[in-house]
Every structure is written in structure tokens, then in C-alpha cells.
Amino acid sequence: MAHATSSAGLPALELGQAPGRIDPVLLLAGLAWAGAAAVTLLWPNATDDWAFTEELAYLAAAAAAVLALAGLLPRAPGLARLRRAGPWFLVLGIGLAVWEIATAKLDLLPRPFFAPPQELLTVYIDDWPRLVECVLASLGLLVTGYLLGAITGFVTGIGLGWSRLVGYWVHPVLRLIGPLPPVAWLPVAFFTFPSSWAASVFLIALATFVPVTILTWSGVASVNSAYYDIARTLGAKNRFLVLKVAVPAAMPHVYVGLFMGMAASFAVLVVAEMMGVKAGLGWYLQWALGWAAYGNMYAALLITALMCSSLVTLLFKVRDRHLAWQKGMLKW
Amino acid sequence: MVSAALAQAALPPGMALSVERVSHGFVLQDELLPVLQDIALDIEPGEFVALLGPSGCGKSTLLRLIAGLEPPRGGRILADGAPITGPDPSRVVVFQDPTLYPWRTVWDNVALGLEARGILKSQRHRVDQALELVGLARFASALPHQLSGGMAQRAALARALVNDPRLLILDEPLGKLDSLTRLTMQGELVSLWQRAGFTALMVTHDIEEALFLATRVIVFSDRPARIVEELRVDRPYPRHRDDPELVRLRQRILERLGLGGSW
Structure with missing residues (x-):
């Protein structure tokens, strides 16, 4: 094979790597x-x-x-x-x-704005059931909205890249709504939807939908046209061209959209929970601030950061498995 | 592989092709740029025809028309007597770039045509045979970016051959390979063609390559392309590159292309 696997790694700056010695x-x-x-x-x-x-x-x-x-x-x-x-x-x-x-x-x-480390420990020991509840509530909201937005965005993006009719109707709407920050919908969403939970799912889905749609679309649009020529001369019909050529070729772009959508969904999640939803980490942050319980706030902030970081890590792992055919990918 | 195609239809393994007064052009800034002008060409089943001509003269466009990727603006093209209306797996193209799908392994790339036609499940052995034929059996599970240029082009050839094409359309398939790989693969192409019996139609810039491979060489003029010369190459295979007859033909082609004194 022409491609040599490099296992050299970092040579000089490896700290404490001498085997068999005290570190x-x-x-x-x-x-x-x-x-x-x-x-x-x-x-x-x-x-x-x-x-x-x-x-x-x-x-x-x-x-x-x-x-x-x-x-x-x-x-x-x-x-x-x-x-x-x-x-x-x-x-x-x-x-x-x-x-x-x-x-x-x-x-x-x-004081009281800066809490000592033992204060965080106190919060985790005394208030952990509520924190767990909040993490689960946030995850439920986030995952529901994100998946909804990602799936509809993916399908819409393929439609935009493939069909003139979809492009004619969706493109202007996307141009109008896409640049609007999703939180701008917050007041409208809270009185049009039956519950603040449903409104938040909608907003998170919308925040995810826009970048996933645009990146999927651009991915489909930038597929090398020779890929289609090859498939067509080998007897491929439209369905095959979409599912087996356009979609896999567009996947690297789609993942960029999924990452951007995830970042946007975090922002909307926290804001929505601070503004309307009566559960979740955003609500906890707001509640702690109301009581001037800064220790609780730092504790919740740390957990929020860990949760978001873990979700991004998970998405990276999924991508690395899915796009293992690519060379030179960014490591998280 | 060949026998399977024969059993399906009682046709010779090679396709008869006739190009009838075909003209074509592209619209560039509201103006029609003529590319092909009144091309007439008859190809017998099992022939190996090389199309030679200056760069950008429209040879590749003619191949796209024959492949059915675009309809001609004038004239018509018949495959075994029937007009070509679209692409068909009996007419397979190998392009200058191997354009393997980077997300598929070599095996899955070769399997593409069978999969597209929904017959892969019962015909998996044909993929293995095609890989064997081009000497890539050991690289079945490799990804395209792990292959050298020559290996990638072999994989592209296997992806075409697995469909038992009756017409193999070659658009400068060896153009980007280094000269040693190129010589090896020229020999391999000849033996594949002799064994399988398909009709081959190849665009090339390389006069020696055309003379080494083809039974007939068609020389095109500058754009818009017209046929300026047709040469039969009546030499047995395998050919020798120093064959005086081939050297003589090469001189004649060079003169036809306006490069007579340069060699």
C-alpha cells in the first residue's frame, strides 16, 4: 500500500514516558x-x-x-x-x-459571588437528587429537540440539493428565517405551544434544523458530478443516486452541520430553561441565582459544561466511526 | 463472466456501434460553441478503436454521447441498431480519473454496478472474479485513499468489467499514470479485450498507445472535431513497439496532426 501508517507520535516532549522508572x-x-x-x-x-x-x-x-x-x-x-x-x-x-x-x-x-471548593462539594452531597433530576430533564429536552431538528434538517437539505420544487419553496423561507437567532422566537413559541416544554423542543429543533439543513444542502450540491456519471453509466436510478451517492458523499458536510446545530441547541436549551421551563439545568442556574446560592450555581455550571462536552465527544465518536474512510480528521 | 452475458442474449460479446452524422455543442454565454461536426463512424463488434486528436477537440464529448450521459444536438447514435437514449450498463465508461467512491472499500466500489441494478446478492462472485482479473484480490477491503494511482485505475477497470460490458468506453484511462505503470496496463488492456471479446473505444493523446492497442485509429481535427484520417492497424497481438509498420503509421499520424517534422 502506498499509504504508510504513522505511529511515531510526539517524539521529544513526552513527559514521564521512560518505562520502568519512577514518574x-x-x-x-x-x-x-x-x-x-x-x-x-x-x-x-x-x-x-x-x-x-x-x-x-x-x-x-x-x-x-x-x-x-x-x-x-x-x-x-x-x-x-x-x-x-x-x-x-x-x-x-x-x-x-x-x-x-x-x-x-x-x-x-x-463574597458571596465566589464560593470555596468545599461549597461545591456541599452542593453535590446535599442536593444531588435534584441535580440528577435536572440533568435528566435537560437531556430529555435536548435530545428530543436535537434529533427532531437534525432529522428534518437532513431530509430538507437533501430535498434542497436534489429537487427544484423543494428549492423553489424552501430556499426563500430558509433565507428569511435562517439568520434569525432561534431565541428570538421565544415569546411567540411560549404562547403558541400548549406547554413550555413543547415550545422549547420546537426552539431547539429549529436551532439545530437551520445549520443541518444548510450544510446538508451544500454537501449535496458539492458532490463531484463524476460520481453521478459513474453510477448512471452502471445502471443506477434516481433513488440509488440519492441514497448511495449524494448522501454518503455529503456526510462530511452533514457532520459539520450537526456540530454547529449542537452548539446552537445548547444555547437555546439553557435560555429556554431559564425563561420558561420549570426543570433542567438552565432552570437550576436561574433558581440558584434567585437565592444568591452561588455555590449551587457553580456546581450546576460545572455539570452543564460536562454534559455539553460529553455530548460533543459522543458526536465526535459517532462521526469518527462513520467517516473512518476520511483522512486527516480533527481529533476532539 | 462473458458466458453469462452470452446466455442472457444471443448477441456477440462485442457491441456494434454506429455514429450517424452526429453534431454537438455547448452553450457558452448565449452562444453555441460547436464541438463535434458531422461525425460518422461505424464500429464492428469486437473492434478496438482509438480516437486520437488535439487536446480539447471534443473526443471526450463524443464518448459522453455514446455512453448516453447526454443526447447529441444533431444526428443519432445506434447501439446494435437501436438508438441510444440514456446510459446503460452494457456501455461502461472508464474515466481518466478513477473516481472511486472514497467512502467505499475497493470491493464495494467494484460491486457498484451490480448493486445499482439490484443483482449483487446473487452475483457476489463476479466482484471477486473482477478483482482477481485486475490483480487486486488482496486489496478488496482497502479504502481508495490507500491505493496508488495505478491500483486505483485497476479498481476502476474492475468496476467496469464486472458488468460484462459489451462496449468498454475508455476516456484516457491511462493518461495520469506514470510511464512504467502505463506500459504494463496497456498490455493488460489488450489481453482483457482479447479474452472478453467486448468492443473497445478509447480516447488517447498518445499515438504509440493507440497503435499498440487498437485495430483502428481515428484521427480528429481541432475543434469543432471532424474525422481527418482513419487507419487500420493490421498487426497481430501482442504487438512490438519497434514494429516498422507501427513506426511508419506513427509518422503518418504525426504528419496528419501537423507535427511531421518534429520526430
């Missing part, structure tokens, strides 16, 4: 976390007696122990990824200590 970066990271644990436990809090301060210290100490152990056992299986993340653990340990000192220990940052 100094992981040991340092363990030390940083042990330091954060010591600061948390031994340095008295400035004003408040924050709950779960001791527990936070023990958690940091446990992390320190795990990192130090991993640093001493470099040949243990499954530790390669941990070793690669060594510098990150080091920085995170230092960051935790700085955060703890700046908030709980010295009160350097204005």
Missing part, C-alpha cells in the same frame, strides 16, 4: 494535591466555618495518594493515560490550593 511529574502532582489537602485541613477558615472542609481535605489526600502511587508504579497497566495527564494533575492540584486559600482561608474574593 517524577506524577509524584509532583501527588505532592501538589497533598499540599492542597494540608492547606484545607490545617489552615483555619477565615470567617465562616464552611461545611465539608475536612471531607474536601480527605478527598484531596486520597487523590494525592492515588497520584503518588501511580508515579511509583510506572509499569502498572492502564496508567498510560494517567501519565500523559500528569502535568494537568500538577496544575489542577496547585489550582485547588490557590482557590482554597483565596476563598475560604483568606477571603480575598468578594
